[in-house]
Amino acid sequence: MQETTQQIIVGLDERSYPIDIGAGLLARTPLFDNLPKQLLIVTNTVVGPLYEAQVRAQLFAHDVVTHTIDDGEGAKSLDNFGAIIDTLIAHNFNRDCAIIALGGGVVGDLAGFVAATYQRGVNFYQIPTTLLAQVDSSVGGKTAINHPGGKNLVGAFYQPQGVLIDTQCLSTLNDRDYACGLAEVVKYGIIADADFFAWLEAHQHNLNQRDSAALTYAIRRSCEIKAEVVAADEREQSVRALLNLGHTFGHAIEAAHYESWKHGEAVAAGTMIAATLMHQLGELTATELTRIETLLNGLKLPVRAPKMPLERWQTFMQRDKKVKGGTLRFVLPTAIGAACLRPISDWQAIGAAIAAMSHADARSPL
Ligand SMILES: NC(=O)c1ccc[n+]([C@@H]2O[C@H](COP(=O)([O-])OP(=O)(O)OC[C@H]3O[C@@H](n4cnc5c(N)ncnc54)[C@H](O)[C@@H]3O)[C@@H](O)[C@H]2O)c1
Numbered sequence: 410m411q412e413t414t415q416q417i418i419v420g421l422d423e424r425s426y427p428i429d430i431g432a433g434l435l436a437r438t439p440l441f442d443n444l445p446k447q448l449l450i451v452t453n454t455v456v457g458p459l460y461e462a463q464v465r466a467q468l469f470a471h472d473v474v475t476h477t478i479d480d481g482e483g484a485k486s487l488d489n490f491g492a493i494i495d496t497l498i499a500h501n502f503n504r505d506c507a508i509i510a511l512g513g514g515v516v517g518d519l520a521g522f523v524a525a526t527y528q529r530g531v532n533f534y535q536i537p538t539t540l541l542a543q544v545d546s547s548v549g550g551k552t553a554i555n556h557p558g559g560k561n562l563v564g565a566f567y568q569p570q571g572v573l574i575d576t577q578c579l580s581t582l583n584d585r586d587y588a589c590g591l592a593e594v595v596k597y598g599i600i601a602d603a604d605f606f607a608w609l610e611a612h613q614h615n616l617n618q619r620d621s622a623a624l625t626y627a628i629r630r631s632c633e634i635k636a637e638v639v640a641a642d643e644r645e646q647s648v649r650a651l652l653n654l655g656h657t658f659g660h661a662i663e664a665a666h667y668e669s670w671k672h673g674e675a676v677a678a679g680t681m682i683a684a685t686l687m688h689q690l691g692e693l694t695a696t697e698l699t700r701i702e703t704l705l706n707g708l709k710l711p712v713r714a715p716k717m718p719l720e721r722w723q724t725f726m727q728r729d730k731k732v733k734g735g736t737l738r739f740v741l742p743t744a745i746g747a748a749c750l751r752p753i754s755d756w757q758a759i760g761a762a763i764a765a766m767s768h769a770d771a772r773s774p775l
């Protein structure tokens with residue numbers, strides 16, 4: 410079978426960078442052009458044993474150090490940030506070194522924040538190994554760590570110099586984390602591309618079976634949409650905020666339930682609340698709301714949030730980065746394929762949408 414590499418460029422003038430997508434890329438092409446001598450691979454205890462050797466095999470001419478973090482969302486922490494900085498200093502890494510994130514969104518967000526800050530910024534490359542990281546977190550330069558008070562509260566916009574997506578890495582991903590990536594894929598269809606949403610509806614069974622052609626198309630289309638949005642608004646002054654669909658609610662779910670809710674799951678349930686809010690405001694049809702719920706459900710994602718007192722939602726949601734002048738701004742779908750950013754301060758309306766989409770037994774269908 411002919412193996413191909415597809416390339417998408419994130420257009421940011423002199424900071425533009427390629428996203429290479431293909432099966433088996435870790436083994437069959439040079440990872441990145443012109444890598445410096447000193448390299449730090451940041452990975453975790455799950456991904457390292459699976460893929461670090463393949464990456465290192467291509468870096469024999471470099472001085473490579475690996476920093477391995479624990480698995481899970483808890484690793485996106487100030488402690489791990491400090492520990493990686495300690496590693497860089499202990500090995501005398503200079504400003505012309507590069508950091509390579511090898512892992513899912515947790516590794517990428519943490520390693521990216523280190524790259525943004527060590528010696529005021531060093532070279533950074535992403536090798537995303539989860540579907541979520543391949544379609545979303547490795548692209549666009551949002552880096553962050555969490556705080557017990559909320560998700561991604563400390564971070565920076567810092568673009569990588571290259572993203573390498575080896576779709577074969579997904580063969581080792583479990584079903585739950587695979588579904589999490591599909592939540593962000595559905596997001597792109599809702600906010601930007603009705604045809605893509607319809608394609609997802611038509612191909613959900615292929616995606617659930619991890620059919621490689623369907624999966625490669627879903628990854629490519631997602632990266633294209635994200636690259637276009639990021640090129641238009643790198644620092645989220647306008648259209649980039651739409652990439653946050655479902656996240657104001659989702660981040661509250663995650664922050665309250667780090668142990669039991671994963672990011673993609675929380676985004677799926679949060680998307681249902683956002684769509685319901687818009688439906689209750691009379692601006693999204695019942696048919697469109699049902700299509701969103703049916704697709705998320707078909708992709709094995711949760712469509713109901715856990716029950717929490719409204720004050721608990723408020724505590725986390727008021728720390729959302731889209732708050733402006735004290736008022737929360739929500740990303741809301743106006744149709745399938747279009748969304749808006751709207752300030753809403755009517756907590757009765759917000760609470761009604763949350764209540765309608767919450768359930769005491771809400772959890773992933775997997
Ligand atoms: N920066 C952004 O733009 C952005 C976008 C979306 C999400 N995020 C962040 O990304 C994080 C979620 O990312 P995620 O879903 O990748 O979670 P994750 O990084 O925790 O990875 C999920 C699980 O898959 C394992 N894993 C990774 N690759 C694997 C592979 N190939 N085979 C087997 N197991 C593998 C990980 O060890 C982990 O247990 C959240 O912190 C979220 O806030 C950031």
Ligand SMILES: O=C(O)C(=O)C[C@@H](O)[C@H](O)[C@H](O)COP(=O)(O)O
Pocket residue numbers: 545549551553560561593645649650652653656730
């Ligand atoms: O790239 C973006 O912009 C996004 O919002 C992508 C989201 O999927 C991602 O979860 C992001 O980390 C959320 O950022 P935050 O600004 O809400 O912390």
Ligand SMILES: [Zn+2]
Pocket residue numbers: 545593656672676
């Ligand atoms: Zn997200």
